[in-house]
Amino acid sequence: MEELLIEFKNVTKRFGERTVLDNVDLRIRDGQVTTIIGKSGTGKSVLLKHIIGLLSPTEGTILFRGRPIHEMNQNEFDAVRDQFSYCFQNNALFDSLTIFHNIALPLQQTTKMGKKEIEKRVLEKLEQLELDEVSEKYPSELSGGMQKRVALARALVTDPKIVLFDEPTTGQDPIRKNAILRMIAQNQKRFGFTTIMISHDIPDVFFISNRILILYDGKVIFQGNYHELDKLEHPMVDEYIRSLKDFEDEFFGSDLERDRPGFSEKDLKPSEKAGNVTVAIFTLDNLDELLEKLGQRRTDEIVKSLGECVNRHFGDVGISNRVARNQFATVLNYTDTAKAENMLEGFTRELREHGLGGASVDTGGGIDSEKSFCIMVRAGLVERNPGEGFQVTTDKARSRQKEIARFLFCAIP
Amino acid sequence: MTTMRPSGENINQVWPFAHVGTKVTDWVNEFGAVAIFLFKSFFKVFRAKQMSSIVQQVYYVGARSAPVVMLVGLFTGMVLGIQLYHTLVKFGSAGVLGSAIALSLIRELGPVLTAIMITARAGSSMTTEIGIQRISEQIDALYTMRIDSLQYLVTPRIAASIISFPLLTAFFDIIGIIGGYLTGVVLLGLDAGTYFYRVRTSVEMADITGGFVKSVVFAIIVSTICCFQGYFTHMRKDGHGAKSVGLSTTSAVVLSCVLILISDFVVTCFLL
CATH class of the missing domain: 3.40.50.300 (P-loop containing nucleotide triphosphate hydrolases)
Known part of the structure; x- marks a missing residue:
């Protein structure tokens, strides 16, 4: 411990x-x-x-x-x-200093680093937090969100x-x-x-x-x-x-280091009230490859796109949530396996029609491996046994996943 | 032993004394706090990485106050020229106009008026700037970054004031003497040679040193009071946020001006 x-x-x-x-x-x-x-x-x-x-x-x-x-x-x-380092709720940026100097301040005042080393570290943080274009601006010229990122950069620049x-x-x-x-x-x-x-x-x-x-x-x-x-x-x-x-718009998860369920046991209502309960799991494979080849922002958009598609299709009949960094789960009450499979077919059609984050479905026409790569979406269904824990049900659904669509992406050079 | 609780009548009888006692205790506490604040800030002048901040503050406190100080010096000298000429003429002593103007400016008016002008221009901005940094948690942010806020914010201002006040006083004196020349010689017809001869012969090194001593004392008082008021603006009981910054600025300017005049008297007593 x-x-x-x-x-x-x-x-x-x-x-x-x-x-x-x-x-x-x-x-x-x-x-x-x-x-x-x-x-x-x-x-x-x-x-x-x-x-x-x-x-x-x-x-x-x-x-x-x-x-x-x-x-x-x-x-x-x-x-x-x-x-310690501290990131204030109201940012507490120095309004008479530029963004660059705000971030450089702790290094200039508390370390013996040279000018070049300070500049290198500040630029690195600016880039990491997408602030490189505003480095010469003053805090009052930025939006609240950008100011927050400057405060974050300042808190992290001293490692x-x-x-x-x-x-x-x-x-x-x-x-x-x-x-x-x-x-x-x-x-x-x-x-x-x-x-x-x-x-x-x-x-x-x-x-x-x-x-x-x-x-x-x-x-x-x-x-x-x-x-x-x-x-x-x-x-x-x-x-x-x-x-x-339960706020369904909260589909954008985070970089999950651990696989944690976004549902509570209470979301799986007793079967006497909810009838049959089926759990569906949707997984976006090769997430690391996506991150490596397309970058973080584009990857977020693609994951978000899958989440939106799940929510759009199952929103009226079930509760969906993100359960891992590349995985969504949907709990379908009053739904047996046969009905859920029909729904999944409809979902697959919709996913293939709409594409994923702007990428079209792979038709198997051959790809240039240097420029393009494929990402697979898998789905699995399982009907929950009465009294069974959520974790057990989702694990079963995970093990039954099969490919439902494959999308072609072009790598960013 | 029994303790007697004061009745309503007793409270009314002791009230003026209690009130005065509380006020005096508050003043003594405040004075002690200002003294500690000055002590802690002043000795950080000699720490590393201060030079660039001090130079920057000399520019704000000194260089940018120079035009207004010189303008006031010019008109003060011109007014003195007119007033003293008409007074001295009655006694047949118009020839000592140069002495009167030079000594008045170098010993008294130069240091005092320069200090008051810098208080109005730079002292108020010190209080406001530090006060806003306090209420927007910027000073707390310095603490969390392990940056000494006194060393970063207060020390350069005190050092810059100690450098700038005597320099601006010297400018004030010179321009004031030129102003006296313009009215006494150019306008009223006094002989130029007589004017400058009197200036040269009457002013001694002790006068100039005394004037500079006063300006250094005023520099320490003004910068300490103004920075102190801004630094502790969040502790005010009569206002919060922007209002407390406004109140602190007013207090800083009023208190600085009053203390300039009081300390002028005290220093003059020691010098003469």
């Missing part, structure tokens, strides 16, 4: 008469992505500011690697802070070990939101840094989060992984999480 990085023990924070954090106990582990969720005004940002030392608790203790922060001397605390993100995807379009979550997941995977993030992007954040922490009325009511959260019976879960999770 990963080492305990940050621990809150009975932390209370009051602003005058108002108690924002009430006896909070929490544990954050090294090398994990921890997501804090909760309604607006429940003290999420206050909690994050306690971690980096911008606020001090009224009562209680905060420990960093087992040592109370308030017992550290200035040098020790500075050494702790050196490992920190622990990054705190306060709503990093707010104001982003779905594709960029996806890209930001993916960047967080990829960096976490590549460099093993610890991420503590506040987000409302449910269920997408579940795909990249190792641990989830729910703040409700100033108290931590849950900390654990997604599967544990799914079993949690609390008004907060019903009114907030599930309402968002």
